Amino acid sequence: MNMTMQKCAPSGGPSRTPMTVAFLAALVVLLLPAPAAASQARDLERLRRADAAWSYLDSDFSAEYHIVQDVPGRGRSTTVAAVFRRDRQDIYTIVILEPEADRGQGYLKQGDTLWIYDPVGARFNVTSSRERFQNTNARNSDFTQSTLAEDYRIVGVTPTQLGRHAAYLYDLESDRDGVTFPIMRAWITDDGRILKTEDFSRSGQLMRTTAIPDYQQVAGRLIPQRIFIIDALEGAMIDGRFVNERTIITVTRPSFQPVPNSVFSKSFLERIRR
Amino acid sequence: MAALFQIAMRSLRRHLRRYLFVLVVLALGFAFISVMSALAAGMARSAENAALRHYAGHLFVIGRDKQAGSIMVVDHPRQVTDAIARSGLPVQRLLTRTHAFDRSSLFFHGASVRLKDLFGVDFADEAFLFSGFDYIEGGFDPGWDRETVVISEPVARRLRARVGDQIVLRVQTRGGQLDTRTLVVRAITADSSIFGFARAYMHRETLTNLMELAPAQWSVAGIFLPSVHDAPSWARRLEAELAGELPTAGPIETKDALTSAIRERWQGVRYFSVSLPVYVSEVTDLLAAMELASWLLLVMIMLVVLAATVVTYRVVLHDRAREIGTMLAVGFPRPWVVAALAAEAAILVGIAVTAGLLIAAGISQAASLLSFDWIPGFEIFLEEGRLRAWYRPATVLRNAAVVLGVVGTVLCVMVVSTVHRTIPALIKGETT
Numbered sequence: 001m002n003m004t005m006q007k008c009a010p011s012g013g014p015s016r017t018p019m020t021v022a023f024l025a026a027l028v029v030l031l032l033p034a035p036a037a038a039s040q041a042r043d044l045e046r047l048r049r050a051d052a053a054w055s056y057l058d059s060d061f062s063a064e065y066h067i068v069q070d071v072p073g074r075g076r077s078t079t080v081a082a083v084f085r086r087d088r089q090d091i092y093t094i095v096i097l098e099p100e101a102d103r104g105q106g107y108l109k110q111g112d113t114l115w116i117y118d119p120v121g122a123r124f125n126v127t128s129s130r131e132r133f134q135n136t137n138a139r140n141s142d143f144t145q146s147t148l149a150e151d152y153r154i155v156g157v158t159p160t161q162l163g164r165h166a167a168y169l170y171d172l173e174s175d176r177d178g179v180t181f182p183i184m185r186a187w188i189t190d191d192g193r194i195l196k197t198e199d200f201s202r203s204g205q206l207m208r209t210t211a212i213p214d215y216q217q218v219a220g221r222l223i224p225q226r227i228f229i230i231d232a233l234e235g236a237m238i239d240g241r242f243v244n245e246r247t248i249i250t251v252t253r254p255s256f257q258p259v260p261n262s263v264f265s266k267s268f269l270e271r272i273r274r
Numbered sequence: 275m276a277a278l279f280q281i282a283m284r285s286l287r288r289h290l291r292r293y294l295f296v297l298v299v300l301a302l303g304f305a306f307i308s309v310m311s312a313l314a315a316g317m318a319r320s321a322e323n324a325a326l327r328h329y330a331g332h333l334f335v336i337g338r339d340k341q342a343g344s345i346m347v348v349d350h351p352r353q354v355t356d357a358i359a360r361s362g363l364p365v366q367r368l369l370t371r372t373h374a375f376d377r378s379s380l381f382f383h384g385a386s387v388r389l390k391d392l393f394g395v396d397f398a399d400e401a402f403l404f405s406g407f408d409y410i411e412g413g414f415d416p417g418w419d420r421e422t423v424v425i426s427e428p429v430a431r432r433l434r435a436r437v438g439d440q441i442v443l444r445v446q447t448r449g450g451q452l453d454t455r456t457l458v459v460r461a462i463t464a465d466s467s468i469f470g471f472a473r474a475y476m477h478r479e480t481l482t483n484l485m486e487l488a489p490a491q492w493s494v495a496g497i498f499l500p501s502v503h504d505a506p507s508w509a510r511r512l513e514a515e516l517a518g519e520l521p522t523a524g525p526i527e528t529k530d531a532l533t534s535a536i537r538e539r540w541q542g543v544r545y546f547s548v549s550l551p552v553y554v555s556e557v558t559d560l561l562a563a564m565e566l567a568s569w570l571l572l573v574m575i576m577l578v579v580l581a582a583t584v585v586t587y588r589v590v591l592h593d594r595a596r597e598i599g600t601m602l603a604v605g606f607p608r609p610w611v612v613a614a615l616a617a618e619a620a621i622l623v624g625i626a627v628t629a630g631l632l633i634a635a636g637i638s639q640a641a642s643l644l645s646f647d648w649i650p651g652f653e654i655f656l657e658e659g660r661l662r663a664w665y666r667p668a669t670v671l672r673n674a675a676v677v678l679g680v681v682g683t684v685l686c687v688m689v690v691s692t693v694h695r696t697i698p699a700l701i702k703g704e705t706t
Contacts, residue, residue, distance in 0.1 A: 072384070128343070130450070177342070177449035201444065202453035233442060235384030242384060 043157045046168060047149040049192025053215070053222050055145035060259040061085040063223075064097075065143075066250040069136040072236040072243035079134050084259045087145040091264045094143060095272055096134065106269035107133075107140065114140055117269040124266060130180050137208060137229040137247040141180065146194075148172065148186065151179045162187045162195050181207060193222060206232040218254045226250050278610075282617035292593060296586045297626050300681065303579030304630030307572050307673050309637050312663035314568045317655035318561050319664050322502060324654050325554045327403050328391070328469040330369045331496025332505040332550045333512065337543045342448045344536060345485070346373045346493035349543045353519050354495055361515040363508050366498040367402075371395050372481045373493035377446035380425070380474065382433040389429070390472035392445070394481030394492075397422070404475075408658050412437040412461030420477045423457035426470035430462045437462060443476070447486040455484055467653035505549035513547035520545050529555035557654060572673075576680060583681055584688070587619075591692045592703065598693060599700030612686075612693045619685040620678070627674050638663035 067079040080098035085091075094107040104119035107127075115124045129141035152172035160169045165187075172184040183200035197210045209232065214225035227249040234245040262268055286293060326332070335358070337348035348354055351370070358365065372394030379388045397404060397418045404414045410427050418424075423441065425433070435441055439459045447453055457476060465473070482489060499505055506527065516522050522545045523535040532552055551558050591598075601611050642660050646652055653659070695704065 130446070130452075174451075175449075177451075180450065180452055182451045182453075202447065202451055203455065205442070205454035207444075207452060207454075233381040233384070233444070234386055237383045245384070 043154055044149060046188055046190065046192060047154065047170065050188045050194045051146040051149050053192050055087050056085060056256065057088045059256040061256055062259055063254040064252045066252060067136050067138065068248045070246045072238050072245065079136065083143055084263050086259065086264060092143055093263050093268065104272055106272065108266060108269060109144065137231045137245055138249060151176050152184060165189055165195055167195055208232055219256045223254055224251055278613055278617055281614055282621055286618050286621060289590065292590045293622055296583050297622060299579055299582040300623060300626030301629040301633060303575055304627050304677050305633035305637065306575055308631055308634035308670065310568050310571060311669050311673055312634065312638055312665045313661060314564055315666055315669060316662040316664035320657050320662060321557050321561060321654050324467055324469055325550060325557065327406060329496060329550060329553055330371060330400065330403060332499040332502045333497040333509050334548050335495045335512065335516065336493065336546045336548065338536065338546065339543045340540050343450060345448055346375060347448065347487055347543060348492055350520060351490055351492060357515045357519060358495065358497065358512065361512045363497060363512060364500055366500060369399060369496045370492040371494050371496065372478050372485065372487065374445055374481060374485060379444045380429065380433060380441050381444065382435045382439060382441040385433045387429050387432045387472060389474055393475045394478035395475050396478050408464040410462045410464050414461065418460050420480045421458045422460045422477055424461045424463060424475040425459060426463050426465050426473045428471050429474060435459050445484045449486060453484050455480065502550055506551060509547045509549040516545050516547060526552055528552060580681060580684060584684060587685055587688060591688060595700045595703045599697050602697050608693050612690055615689040615693065616686050619689065620682055623678050623682050627677060
């Protein structure tokens with residue numbers, strides 16, 4: 001290569017063809033990343049759309065969540081919770097309506113702090129967003145806005161088919177502090193609906209699978225209607241076969257109407273008890 | 275002196291029936307006192323041993339990173355060990371452990387246990403502790419590999435895991451992410467006390483790596499001192515030494531102070547110098563309350579024994595008034611008679627104390643055959659589920675000295691008072 005250059009440079013005549021080839025090759029190399037960059041931008045944009053379907057930054061959000069927890073060998077239990085979110089301020093309030101024994105328990109998230117309120121002792125305790133929600137397979141962090149595009153870097157995107165849906169399989173990784181699952185796979189449709197996710201530990205152990213088969217249209221927005229969560233580690237051996245613990249969340253009565261400021265306060269949870 | 279002793283012994287044998295009740299009351303009283311003291315000391319020793327095995331030291335330096343959810347991590351291990359060396363502590367052993375605290379869970383066939391304490395240890399360094407555990411399954415091997423996990427019996431029961439099973443450990447890293455590792459159960463410890471309720475041990479390097487700490491970092495330095503009693507004062511000394519180099523939490527004297535110090539907000543890693551009595555203050559408080567209660571009981575028993583002895587001995591002296599009067603009448607000097615009777619009393623109390631000690635040993639032995647591990651929360655005071663009495667020579671001597679001193683003094687006063695009555699009064703049988 002160096003020899004060719006030394007030969008070509010002084011004369012210019014006979015070596016014009018190789019120079020042109022080299023120039024064109026360089027041009028191709030320079031232009032090649034453009035489609036790749038465009039593709040990456042589209043992948044990122046799709047991920048942002050997926051976040052937007054789970055985040056309500058321009059209005060408050062409230063809904064009733066019916067959470068059915070199925071523990072193999074121990075049967076099912078149902079929890080009904082009223083969820084109030086104000087994602088633009090990163091706050092939420094959750095009040096447990098059922099079962100009767102837990103009625104009045106509440107959660108109040110204000111930024112990085114999450115309080116859990118116990119009406120029996122009339123006490124607030126700090127808990128973590130990584131903790132299980134009411135001993136189900138949902139985590140407290142599942143009730144807040146989605147920040148996949150912010151938290152994860154895209155390692156790969158593969159067009160795929162999930163059931164009858166055309167989707168893109170995202171391989172995501174994160175080194176960010178506070179991101180519970182450092183490895184994630186997400187099946188996302190082109191319009192930004194997350195159909196399924198698999199959460200992995202840092203060592204690549206599958207921790208849980210989440211499927212969102214149904215979305216509902218509310219005020220022109222798509223919001224999840226049913227969410228299935230399957231815990232990969234928790235479960236029981238039934239007849240010699242491992243049966244996973246699972247949780248089904250059904251979102252009913254969704255609303256984007258403004259929620260009074262007072263709802264996002266400790267006194268609200270205390271008043272609910274009375 | 276020998277003659278006096280012989281006469282006293284002869285007199286005791288002659289009046290044995292009269293003295294029998296005094297002897298029985300004193301022996302049983304002293305046995306009860308001894309059993310109480312030995313059981314209290316044994317329970318305290320069991321609790322201290324359990325705490326020592328659990329925390330691995332009398333004094334600890336712990337680092338806590340508030341931004342990482344108060345995770346225990348010593349970011350500056352060299353400065354900490356240098357401070358320990360400079361402080362002049364009488365270090366008998368220094369152990370370093372990684373501690374995942376409650377940021378870890380174990381899973382096996384769908385069952386899970388959220389651990390309260392997951393310790394990363396150097397099994398070879400801690401052989402002296404691990405060889406002292408009571409193992410239900412498996413046994414200690416200082417060469418345990420990096421996949422080893424040692425779990426307590428309550429954890430094994432909840433997981434339904436046995437030695438050889440592969441279980442999944444889930445740990446939260448310093449950054450708050452989840453990581454997992456498959457480990458092999460190598461041993462199951464019998465500890466079902468509050469310490470062992472949700473506890474597991476694994477190889478330190480494996481846990482350090484899982485928690486995303488640097489290889490040289492650890493969570494806590496445990497220092498073994500000659501005695502736990504000096505630990506609080508050494509903790510103050512060490513705290514002062516650390517404060518010159520690193521951000522510290524200040525002197526911590528009580529569990530409440532520790533709790534509120536942990537609740538504070540700070541940036542980066544803050545260092546805590548904590549003694550074992552602070553860590554186990556609930557147990558220490560309980561033991562102090564037990565000791566106080568046992569002392570009150572001892573005083574009451576002492577009073578009962580004293581009352582019974584005085585009443586009985588008064589009758590004995592009354593019965594022997596003529597004999598005492600006759601001895602004085604035939605020319606025995608009063609001091610000599612007092613000395614003879616006092617020697618009798620001293621021998622009597624001595625025999626009672628010896629008999630009481632033998633009875634106490636029998637009672638302790640019988641108590642150690644019974645299982646008390648069905649009492650919730652009582653396991654911490656037991657060794658292998660049994661009450662173990664501890665007859666400390668100093669305590670036995672103290673109890674004997676108290677009984678000899680109190681009862682002996684009162685009896686001597688009664689003897690002196692009787693002997694100093696007039697001879698005609700004594701011959702008439704008057705002692706009061």
